[in-house]
Amino acid sequence: MSIDALPVISEQCPGVAVSRRSPLTVIPALVRDPLRALPPEIYHEPVVYSQVAGRRRILLADPALIHEALVRNAEVLNKGEDVRRALGPALGQGLLTADGAHWRWQRQSVAPAFRHEKLMGLLPAMIAAAEKTRDRWLASGPGSSIGIGHEMMRTTFDIIVETMMSGPGGIDVARVERGITDYLKPTGWIFALSILDAPDWLPYPGRRRASAAAAYLRSAITRMIAERRRKPDGREDLVALLLAASDPESGRTMSDEEIADNLLTFVTAGHETTALGLAWTFLLLARHPEHEARVLAEIDAVTKGESVRPEHIAQLAHTRQVFSEAMRLYPPAPIITRTATRAFPLGGFTVPEGAVLIVPIHAVHHHAALWEKPERFDPERFAPEQAKSRHRYAYMPFGAGPRICIGSAFASMEAVAILAVLLQAVRLRGTSGDLPAPMMKVTLRPRKEAQMRVAARGS
Template sequence: MPALTNAIPGPRGLPVLGVGNRLLNDPLEFMVRLQRHYGDLVQLPLGKHTMYLATHPDMVKRITQENWKNYIKRYPTMDEILGQGLVTSNGEYWLRQRRLMQPAFHHQRITRMADVMVEETERMLARWEGYARSHRPFEVQEEMMLLTQQIIVRTMFGTSLSDAEAHTIGKAFNDSLNWVAGQQFRIFQPPRSWPTPGNLAYRRNLELLERTVYRLINERRQRPGEHDDLLEMLVTARDADTGEQMSPKQIRDEVMTIFLAGHETTAGTLSWIIHLLTHHGDTERKLRSEYASVLGGRNPTPNDLPRLPYNRMVIDETLRLYPPTWILTRVLINPDTLGNYQLPAGATVALSPYVTHRHPAFWPNAESFDPERFRREEAESRHKFAYIPFLSGPRQCIGNNFALTEMQIVLPMILQRFQISAVPGYPVQPQPKATLRPGPKVWVEVRG
């Protein structure tokens, strides 16, 4: 075994900028090339700072499981809107919040939420009937964003909001989170106190959200037990050791966080699946055959999902190719060793599911779409940390089962109702923004 070293390989970059311009211009292809050329740990100069890209599953395991407490999150651009929610908090505070929130995502609760998923999908498909009759193309991401937005608003707030209020709140959530996340990719960021159009719109949306969320929290505190939704769970949750409840500010932070984690990510993945199926007829035919055999045209229930293995394989392969969280960072508290390299305290380490999901040692023909990779025998023989769409270890996404259930229900409902085809002339490429969405647009046509 080679001796430990601090000489981590990587490109030199330009004076002042380092490789920042290349990382901003084409981060996906750039990071894949870095892994192929320099190996599993790459040093990236970014002006005055240095970032380390770790891509081997063993390194992922070290960072997310074996020594996870030594790798903390630090997302200053997201602090104002997400506060100290599960995505941004650390240490004992994070652990307490995770324990308080875990029951809200218990399997039985997600099963009850499936009714909302079915109802909202039915509403979407009724709208698609109009598109089919008029032969009108539509942009599938907009439809998926609206669908997942309505599902998360209803499962979060139940019947506390009218349809019009739910739509307004959903749009404000979406606009605010996308605007804040987009600031991470700008070289020049005007202070948020400046009255720019973006800052003013963000401030209006944030004020609307906080007004609404705090009002609903206050109403639930005054009349507990009248609702069966995520907000009720957050309001009534108590610490098992102290009996303490979350403060209104803590609840507000988790509401914002759940919406971020449970909305755009799922919409993007569903959009990718539709796009891929329009270009892989054999996969679509296998799906339809499985649906016909198990469902016979009816809507799926949570009990049906284990009997639809190919449905899940298609979702897993899509998440492999296009993981919504395409990059994330951690900051080292104390020095650590990754592979044969030593990293200092304070180092920023980036993980990229997008790159790890293309590691040639674990994914042959990695750019091809092949759901058969997720047959049980093949999946069980693969390195556990080679596939991390929801990350892994103690900080794995708390809503992963919610998202997977939602996608496994929505997809058969769509394909049992409609034939879908891509509109020619609109090439689709990954758009590495806040999440990895297909773009710039995914235009499709449907027929019954």
């Protein structure tokens, strides 16, 4: 059965709910915060169909259907126009935005950088970056206030450039951070204009600043690539891997522009998502001292009161559970979108060619049918037995299917290392009684920069 027949679909396909929100409601919501443009039905229904400005959208919250769509039908789905317009100007045709054969050979090229044995060798750099942040905080004096999002961005950026690029070189770290924020800020306008099929050139608030940010990010990276190509130095990092990569079928190598596409993907998406997961984790622990106490007890038991070392990270199981639960409540990448390149069957209906398939990870992670008391912060959900009994696609902080984030193991290892080093030495408390509201700007950020007070542990 085709899902085109909006007026009768709920009668003929009882598992599919229909959202009839007016474009006059949806489009302004997209501009302000795309998360608020989701049909509210998707938080308690398995499938929701909507049509906005003639664009057919099918939202999936049923883990079995998500698996069927993103895994079994991966070949008939591509990233689509929304992603191209929102991220293409900055990330080009890198891993996050490319499709088909071009995506596959890039994925194969970078895979060696994320093998387990390679990641283990990166732990000292992760710990060192966290210690640098810890020392900066302690030097600021008792009772000082920090922007936790900014601080985590700074820490994870230090890690990504050190481990993937062997140092920032001539890149202005502060300017890169500002540039990413400037670029992402107006993305709600891009999604709204894409749904309306507005031309790419149409101006919108923040466009000029976003374009300038994209230009700086790309120019800084391409200068570094040109220098590395001109003066090879034997470093074994992601840059070297991309410079040496060749397509197994054609033998062609990557151009400087293609290398820049992928480095920009890792530098921007790679550090931003982990930083946000960490920021939300610290904010949640500050509100739940009983969970913080359990994490501290684990860190103390594993390290025996000594400094955190690489061999400790794999033993911090509960600390990892806490980070996992924070990413359930606040998934850094809260929505996946795909476009059907041809019609295909899904469940009891047919997804038509051209339909936009949406997997609202935020809704799946808060879905009443999948989680008991979904708004409660409960790291025990990720204890081994509970996690084993849950459908694999009920929890997707790093995406799903063949295009699952290649850096997921890197991010998890990095997050546990940062949490262990900082929590061991520092106590953080929120300056406000309430958690900041989340807002989607491609990633899920606090609506306002969250301030936290810093004190040395035990003071």
